[in-house]
């Protein structure tokens with residue numbers, strides 16, 4: 355078990371003065387599904403956004419601590435944020451495809467990076483769509499607008515867009531919250547394949563999803579990391595009463 359991202363004493367306060375993350379220490383394990391779960395407002399999204407510096411865009415009053423990735427503290431000001439976001443890609447809770455064709459949506463990042471060879475782009479688009487478990491459904495309509503496919507397919511398209519850039523880590527913030535059970539199952543199934551090659555951090559849609567997919571799980575409550583450990587152990591025999599209450603549905 356190898357750590358991919360190491361969070362050390364991370365604290366974050368937005369401009370409203372409320373501490374959204376309080377001295378968080380957690381490891382993101384490589385080639386595993388790392389689940390951050392807990393009730394709304396616990397700080398899960400804030401932590402995810404810190405991993406690829408999306409919090410730079412928010413009104414943050416105080417940020418301290420370290421986030422180590424590939425031998426570097428990515429909170430240092432000299433971090434190349436564009437490069438960081440290519441290595442640590444993110445999928446949001448609502449699919450936001452670009453107003454372009456399916457092919458263009460997946461090829462977009464590579465085109466921006468200057469890749470012009472059509473055969474290379476075609477290969478990358480197919481590979482990413484296969485990994486996102488969408489290829490079979492769309493391979494004959496790659497020139498259709500992205501708006502013409504279902505919400506569940508759009509979400510897998512957004513995943514494929516991230517995968518085309520061959521990131522090292524994929525952050526998924528409630529990626530199935532707007533999806534039907536069949537599309538949800540497809541995304542969960544692709545996570546199992548994706549973790550062979552990538553490191554996954556998932557904020558799940560609910561506790562049941564957390565328990566289904568978590569190799570490692572961290573329970574967040576009001577900005578604090580209450581409990582962290584191997585998924586199966588944490589859901590079956592949590593050590594802390596607050597975790598137990600939450601996973602057994604007594605609150606939240």
Ligand SMILES: Nc1ncnc2c1ncn2[C@@H]1O[C@H](COP(=O)(O)OP(=O)(O)OP(=O)(O)O)[C@@H](O)[C@H]1O
Nearest residue numbers: 368369374393394395396397398399400401412413
């Ligand atoms: N951009 C922001 N500006 C100000 N406060 C924010 C911002 N983003 C989050 N917060 C606050 O930080 C706290 C933690 O929110 P965060 O979204 O990280 O939690 P969460 O566990 O992901 O919850 P949810 O499941 O509702 O997304 C909340 O009190 C929230 O209101």
